Amino acid sequence: MGILVVFVLYLIVLAAIGIYCARLNRTLADFVLGGRRLGAWVTALSAQASDMSAWLLIGLPAMAYTNGLAALWAAAGCAMGTAFNWMVVAPRLRRATGEADALTIPDFLAARFAGARGIPVRILAVLVILLAYAAYIAAQFIAAGKTFETAFSNVSTPWGTLKITYHTGMFVGVGIILLYTALGGFLAVAWTDFVQGLLMVATVVVLPIVGLVGLGGFPELWSRLHAANPHLLGVRGAEGATGMAFVMGVVVSQLSWGLGYPGQPHILVRFMALKDPKAMRRAAFIGITWVLLAMWGAIFVGLVGRATLGDLPDTDHVMPSLALGLMPPAVAGVMIAAAIAAMMSTVDSQLLVAASAVEQDIYIRLFGGRARDRRAVWFGRITVVALGAIAIPLAWSGKSVFDKVFDAWGVLAAGIGPVIILGLVSRRANTWGAAAGMLVGGFIAQFWTTVKPLFGGDTLFRNGLIPGFFLNLTVAYLLSLATGGRRRQDTTKET
């Protein structure tokens, strides 16, 4: 019952933020970018909460539970990617999008690579975003359904026993997300993400500390892990991989998560919304500190879970099971709410990015549609709800979550990341290079199953992220040079 009360209160807070922020949306710029008036703390925590998704509280602890300290490779990759984003991409992107008055990532790319009005680059960017987010959003909906189903499988209430099924849980989670995202737009998403970011980091820091104290400290933790499987204390995975299996299958594949960061529009738009560009370094410090605490904490949730809980039938349950085992019911409820928060904070941002791509990039920029002020805000709201409704059938079967996330992350990383970097740091990259690079990178990542024999099958790369990213970068840069670099017309802002 305690868990249910905490959950209901939490959902009411989210809905209230959405309703409050609804009044602040007067123009499309307010709805999709909060009128560029976020402070450093909200920018930092909302960027990180949007980034991490349910993977932080469910997937990463499960990875540490299964593979032990080898999960640190993924944490290191993500932390390096986050630091690169904050220190290199964020300040340049904030300035460039402010100058170009770009509201979306395709808007920025079209303005930066403006040959032929930026149409090829804009279309490709929108395609990559919608394709990847369809899978990404569906994966988060699945996580919502599963978490509700796990948390409320058998809850006693004064009116009888409550049992929430997967599909009911998904509809409850999706309903709340659509409510506050459609009503409150970017400001509601950023502020709810800020709250959710605090909740997430508190959970993954407090839970392993309580678990470690209960165990009696690190020596006992290491002893129990060694007794379960000696490889859990090493850096080579649960089976102690050696040679190429270790280098490519463990080190490179896990570190490669970090390559994906410059290509994630739901993270990048936060950088674009910072009110004072000079506050970016403070926001960077806050965001990077958050990610270090969160990722290393999440790994210790998995390790303490393995030492405390023994064998679990489903490793995805390690965080909720540890919370229910170590904490009073109300606190466990808050921690399980953090898993829902993690999912919500990602999917709300992705829905908004996808809706802004449909409205700003397709309807207004490509088809010359007219949508002003409040009418534009309502168009955006309807688009958010429509995209959410489209993703529900994709999530209906409830099959695996994190494979979809890794694939979608790879498509965005290989399709968009390299041209964002080139657009910000290279003076020579031009329209033709960017369009060809996005086409090659996006294609390889999206159709990896078909093209992987060209790259040695599964021996070298687990998905198309690494080859797609570097081929995009290479093709974009070389073709830009071959076609004369950045010509004068490329610097003209699209109108």
Place this chain on the structure above:
Amino acid sequence: MQLPWESLVLLVVPPAAIFALALVHWLRAPGEGQGASDECRGEERAA
């Protein structure tokens, strides 16, 4: 029970190094509201 040295390195060095880098990056910034930082000097304009 002790951790193997390579696990201890992977556990401690990346977060310590990245945290130190972020701290230096922040502390070296010109004061907020006191003129443009390095990133704001208009690479786009130079092009």
